[in-house]
Amino acid sequence: MRIYSWNVNGIRAAARKGFLDWIDKEQPDILGLQEIRIQDHQLKDKLREIDDYYSYFTFGEKKGYSGVALYTKIEPIDVWYGLGIRRFDREGRVIAAEFEDFYLLNIYFPNGKSSQERLDYKLDFYDATLEYCEELRKNGKEVVICGDYNTAHHPIDLHDPDSNQQTSGFLPIERKWLDKLEDHGYIDTYRYFYPEKETYSWWSYRTRARERDAGWRIDYHFVSEGLKDSLKSAEVLTEVMGSDHCPVTITLDLD
Numbered sequence: 001m002r003i004y005s006w007n008v009n010g011i012r013a014a015a016r017k018g019f020l021d022w023i024d025k026e027q028p029d030i031l032g033l034q035e036i037r038i039q040d041h042q043l044k045d046k047l048r049e050i051d052d053y054y055s056y057f058t059f060g061e062k063k064g065y066s067g068v069a070l071y072t073k074i075e076p077i078d079v080w081y082g083l084g085i086r087r088f089d090r091e092g093r094v095i096a097a098e099f100e101d102f103y104l105l106n107i108y109f110p111n112g113k114s115s116q117e118r119l120d121y122k123l124d125f126y127d128a129t130l131e132y133c134e135e136l137r138k139n140g141k142e143v144v145i146c147g148d149y150n151t152a153h154h155p156i157d158l159h160d161p162d163s164n165q166q167t168s169g170f171l172p173i174e175r176k177w178l179d180k181l182e183d184h185g186y187i188d189t190y191r192y193f194y195p196e197k198e199t200y201s202w203w204s205y206r207t208r209a210r211e212r213d214a215g216w217r218i219d220y221h222f223v224s225e226g227l228k229d230s231l232k233s234a235e236v237l238t239e240v241m242g243s244d245h246c247p248v249t250i251t252l253d254l255d
Contacts, residue, residue, distance in 0.1 A: 011047060029073050029074060030070070055072075058082070066092050069095070102144050105143065109151075122168075145223075170216075187225060187228055232251040234248075
């Protein structure tokens with residue numbers, strides 16, 4: 001089973017840049033998109049009804065902001081939206097789905113750069129997410145958390161860690177939450193396979209950073225430890241264009 005995650009920075013923009021051709025060629029079993037930046041009434045059938053896929057969407061109340069989508073060839077047992085907390089759910093950041101062997105959460109985590117208030121919001125969202133996932137695990141299934149986490153965990157995960165020590169996205173308090181996630185038994189799947197490889201998944205448009213590969217790795221699949229033996233690969237598809245992020249993938253063997 002191949003599970004993909006991609007912050008498309010606007011699903012309509014991605015469609016203009018070849019998203020539909022890409023998904024037709026790549027054929028992910030499950031694909032989570034973040035930052036679709038669209039409202040329900042704006043979503044065209046060509047994006048809502050892709051052959052061989054069940055599709056699910058949640059939208060932020062603010063126009064042109066946030067939102068996530070889930071495409072899956074495997075019909076979920078159940079699908080729901082949000083963490084059950086109004087201040088978070090109004091921004092349309094979470095789709096959760098139950099499959100036979102695991103729960104999957106596709107999440108667009110908040111960005112904390114604009115103000116202390118938004119940083120606090122991000123940290124609260126982090127804590128609520130971990131609490132929510134731990135409750136799901138009590139049901140006896142494993143958990144996959146994919147999406148744009150908006151934080152680089154270690155110095156290896158961004159091009160210039162020294163000059164970003166005080167930048168949201170690499171603050172000690174944000175990175176500490178990723179430590180906590182691992183302490184609770186969740187595995188950074190890419191680092192599981194590539195503990196020392198410098199690879200990025202996001203590059204700023206403003207500085208033409210992708211041309212210089214001056215990026216950040218902020219897109220992840222974390223999985224609960226019970227899935228470790230099922231992990232077969234994890235990749236960052238840096239060659240895929242169409243957004244300021246690139247897709248990230250994992251392959252699970254659940255037979």
